[in-house]
Structures are given as C-alpha cells and as structure tokens.
C-alpha cells in the first residue's frame with residue numbers, strides 16, 4: 001500500500017510599509033537543511049527551530065516556490081491523481097499573494113494553469129481542462145463562476161463511492177490561457193474581500209479553485225481524470241489587531257471556527273482517533289480528500305514577519321508540524337471509455353433539461369456539474385478508483401513489457417514510459433521492503449520502549465533488580481541480567497542500529513522518524529529522552545545533548561524538549577554543570593491526584609518532569625497552551641530574582657516557588 005505524506009513549505013513574507021522590521025522570525029539555512037527560527041516569546045534567549053524541506057525567506061520569488069514545490073505536483077494531475085495545494089496562515093501573511101500574485105509577480109494559480117496548457121500542447125493524447133471555483137463564506141458554499149447576486153448556497157454531498165462533492169457547482173471548459181485569465185479575473189471580483197487594519201484586501205472566505213484535467217488514452221481505452229485543487233484559505237484573525245466592525249467580526253468568527261475545526265481534524269488524524277470531525281465544517285468536509293484521503297497534499301505555511309506576529313507564527317508552525325505527519329493514500333481516477341477511440345467528451349453531461357436550473361449561467365458556454373443523485377452515480381464497473389500501483393506492468397521476474405505502440409508516440413517517449421514504469425515498480429518494491437522493515441522495527445520498539453520505562457522505574461526506586469521479573473523476555477532479556485550501565489549502552493546501541501539499518505535500506509534520504517507511526521515516534525523519542533536524562537545525571541552533557549537532539553527528531557513539536565536542549569546547550573557552551581530537576585517518586589493514582597490538587601494542580605506537576613512532557617506530548621492544544629501560559633506567568637514573577645542565572649537554575653527557582 002503506497003502512502004504519501006502531506007508536504008510542507010513555509011514562506012516568510014517581507015515587511016510591508018508601516019510594519020516594524022525585526023528578526024524575531026527568520027529562515028536559517030545550513031548543511032543540515034533549512035528551518036524557520038522563532039524567538040521564544042517567554043524567553044528571548046531561547047529559539048524554537050522548525051526544520052522543513054522547503055523554507056522560503058523574504059527574498060524568495062514566486063517562481064522559486066512554483067518550480068520547486070508545485071510544478072512537480074502539476075504533472076501528477078495528468079496521471080489521474082488529485083493534488084491539493086493549500087495556503088495557510090494568519091491574516092495578511094501573504095496567502096493570496098502566494099496563490100494568485102499580481103501581474104508583475106504571478107502566483108501559483110496562473111503559473112499552474114500556464115504549465116497545464118503547455119503540457120497539454122505537448123501531449124499526443126487528447127486532453128481537456130475544465131475549471132470550477134467556489135468560496136466558503138460563513139460556512140456556506142457559493143459558486144464564484146455565477147453571478148454573485150443570484151448565487152445560491154450550494155449543498156455539500158457524498159456519492160456512493162464516498163467521494164465528497166459540491167452539488168450544482170459549475171465546471172467551465174477552458175481551451176486557452178486567455179480563456180482562463182478572463183474567467184478567473186471575473187470570478188475574483190465576486191470573492192468576499194474587505195479592508196481590516198491588517199490587510200486592505202483581506203479575504204473573508206476560503207477560495208477553492210479546481211482545475212480538472214482529463215486525458216483520453218485511446219490505446220488503453222481509458223480516461224484519466226486528475227484534479228489540481230488550489231486553496232487560498234482565509235487567515236485566522238486576532239480581533240485585537242484587526243479592528244473589525246460587527247459585520248467583519250461575524251465573518252471573523254466563521255473563519256476562526258472553520259480553521260479551528262481544521263486543527264481538530266489534523267489533531268484527530270495524528271492521534272489515530274477513530275472519529276475524524278470532517279463534518280464539523282464545510283471547509284474540512286470539502287478538503288477531506290486532501291487530509292488523510294486519496295489526494296497528494298502540499299501545505300504552504302505563510303508567515304508574517306516580526307514580533308507582532310510571533311505567536312501567530314508559532315501557531316501556524318505547530319499546525320504544520322502536525323500536518324506533516326498525515327498520510328494520504330493517493331489513487332488514480334481512471335474511467336474505462338464507453339466507446340473505444342479518442343474522445344473529447346470527458347466532461348459529465350449537463351443536468352437533464354427537465355431539471356430546474358438554480359443559477360443563471362454567467363459565463364457563456366459553461367456546463368454545470370450535475371448533482372450526482374444516487375441513480376446517476378456511475379456504476380463501479382464504469383468508474384474505477386484504483387491503487388496507482390496496479391497500473392504497473394507485472395515485474396516478476398523483472399521485465400517490463402512496453403505498452404502497445406500508439407501511432408503518435410516517438411521511440412524516445414516509449415523509452416521514457418518504460419523507464420517510468422521500472423522506476424515506479426522499484427519504488428513499489430522499496431515501499432514493500434519498508435513496510436516489512438517498519439513492522440520489524442515496531443516490534444523491536446515496543447520491546448525497547450518498555451525496557452526503557454522499566455529502566456527509568458529502576459532509577460526511581462534505586463532498586464536495580466526488583467523490577468527485572470516484570471520486564472518482557474525476548475529481545476532485551478540478555479540485557480536485564482547485566483548492570484544498569486551496560487543496559488543503557490545496549491539500549492543506545494540498539495537504537496543506533498535501528499536507525500543505521502533503516503538508513504542502509506533507504507538511500508534516498510528518507511529518515512526513520514518520517515516513516516514511523518505517531519505512536520512509534522513518540523515511543524522512540526521517549527527512549528532517547530530516558531537515555532539522555534541518564535547521561536545528563538552523570539554530567540555527560542555532550543552525549544546527553546546529542547541524545548536529546550535525537551529525541552527531538554521524533555517529537556519535533558515538544559516545547560519542553562526544545563527548552564531542555566537549550567538549557568543543556570547553555571551548560572555545555574559555558575562549561576557549567578547541569579542539575580536535572582529532582583524526580584518525584586511515583587505515587588498511586590488517587591494519592592497523586594490529591595497531592596497535585598494541594599500543590600497547585602496538574603500543570604505544576606507536568607512542568608516538573610521533562611520525561612512526562614514527552615509522554616504527554618500530543619494532548620490537546622488547549623492544555624499545552626495553558627501549560628505554556630502558566631509557565632510564562634511564573635517565569636515573569638521570578639525574572640527579577642533570576643538575572644544572571646543559567647536557564648536551568650531559573651527553572652529550579654520556579655519549581656521551588
């Protein structure tokens with residue numbers, strides 16, 4: 001089964017007139033890759049680092065982003081795959097600029113359309129392009145290709161195959177770039193836009209432009225239907241800054257609510273929840289396919305610069321980190337042609353004439369996508385949704401049969417097709433190998449994690465052998481008979497071996513952390529933290545630092561872990577000893593609850609243990625935020641007394657409070 005993670009790109013816009021310029025948020029590039037660095041709002045001496053494969057700074061151009069991150073995905077639409085690119089970020093962070101741009105700096109949408117037409121022209125197959133464009137305004141869907149004054153609210157429905165669609169949405173065939181430009185320009189005038197203190201042309205709705213690409217392959221007698229969804233989300237708004245009036249406030253509430261549901265969907269997917277709340281907003285319902293569904297996804301995080309936007313930026317980046325873990329399972333949408341031979345009529349027929357038209361046609365020549373009522377849903381025999389791999393020729397033994405020679409294919413094109421098929425098959429086999437490796441690894445991790453937990457319990461009780469009986473036999477059994485020190489060495493050796501084995505099997509820069517499930521990542525992170533803590537207790541600070549950094553690759557959005565790394569870096573750099581927080585003895589559930597209540601509650605308890613923070617990583621955002629705020633308040637209270645003391649000491653002062 002082949003999975004595709006949602007790709008992430010982050011783009012920092014330049015300061016615009018009237019904004020104060022500072023470096024609170026910046027793009028850093030080094031040998032290890034690129035990251036967005038943000039100063040900790042609570043403690044400027046600390047920096048949060050968010051590594052992403054694509055980070056664009058203030059000088060980046062529209063062309064770079066398109067060529068590096070979007071153009072490779074456009075190609076997929078020609079192979080029957082749905083691709084969704086969405087721009088996410090706080091209001092005024094540059095989403096519309098990135099997606100639409102302007103005449104001088106055209107954005108992703110015009111570039112993608114141009115690219116599609118260029119590809120179409122060079123194809124030897126018949127291809128047709130259609131466009132649909134909708135906006136979600138106050139949780140209602142409107143067609144942007146019909147006259148605004150008469151536009152009705154469109155219902156969101158699901159067909160028998162489980163595909164979500166917007167009923168009665170127009171689809172307009174476009175044959176040239178000029179066709180598209182005039183349709184798009186006219187449609188954009190319909191979009192809900194207003195002026196706020198932060199943006200004179202602030203989008204008040206989420207806009208989804210879809211380019212439907214149909215390619216008819218007469219040789220195989222089928223039509224591939226790919227889609228490119230280009231989504232310009234409305235920005236989250238802090239109404240202290242926007243200065244919104246009552247009407248804008250109502251829009252703002254709807255925008256913030258739908259983005260909050262988007263956050264909940266991402267969180268539920270990440271935590272493996274059995275119910276994903278897609279239905280809680282129209283936005284998530286329509287984007288369902290891009291989040292944990294069958295399309296390939298790219299999230300562009302737009303970031304506004306400077307201290308003023310720092311908290312919003314952290315929220316956006318944390319959302320991105322969570323989204324990065326979502327796995328989609330792309331499928332090829334392929335329809336067997338009813339009549340063999342090339343055909344340009346890949347567009348569904350217009351609604352039956354007896355059906356009352358709800359909306360007038362604004363654009364001449366456009367066809368309305370019929371509402372697929374159950375009786376009109378294509379039978380499974382005529383529309384297939386298939387796993388992309390099944391399109392590959394058989395490869396046992398490795399031998400690729402060239403596809404039948406279409407009259408207009410050149411020798412070079414045939415060779416390219418064969419090479420592509422081989423490449424895909426190799427990728428499939430690699431994926432199978434990885435799946436086997438993953439399974440082996442997860443079994444080993446389960447044993448490793450329980451061993452490290454037991455090791456940590458051993459430390460708590462200062463009893464080295466009382467818990468041996470309760471540890472699992474098997475993988476780690478020989479270690480249990482040795483001393484604790486050698487046990488740790490062995491645990492580290494096994495973790496290293498696990499990564500090395502994975503890297504050997506994957507020479508194409510896929511990291512172990514990238515392929516583990518969220519639970520396995522958390523477990524591995526936890527094992528590294530346990531080892532790191534043990535080394536820091538012995539004052540082997542450099543080793544501990546390395547291990548904490550390793551842990552961070554598995555749980556990158558764990559704030560406590562980032563803080564711990566900064567503290568140890570400080571101690572190493574200043575050649576100072578490092579005193580770990582005193583570890584509390586384990587208590588029974590009820591006793592623990594009683595004590596927590598007396599001593600100021602759960603938040604204080606959590607703040608005391610780095611290990612617990614990793615364990616509890618992934619709890620809901622609200623409690624994370626509460627913790628951060630509570631810590632921030634305590635930090636401010638003690639700031640005066642702590643001047644000149646290292647970060648670790650400050651924490652101890654707080655703990656004593």
Ligand SMILES: Nc1ncnc2c1ncn2[C@@H]1O[C@H](COP(=O)(O)OP(=O)(O)OP(=O)(O)O)[C@@H](O)[C@H]1O
Pocket residue numbers: 012013014016089090091092093094095096097098199201202203204233234235236302
């Ligand atoms: N990379 C950039 N280079 C130059 N100007 C930019 C860039 N990104 C954004 N801007 C400018 O910043 C302002 C806000 O950008 P934009 O309207 O795209 O933000 P937005 O995120 O779409 O906001 P909203 O959510 O309120 O619609 C605009 O004036 C835009 O031209």
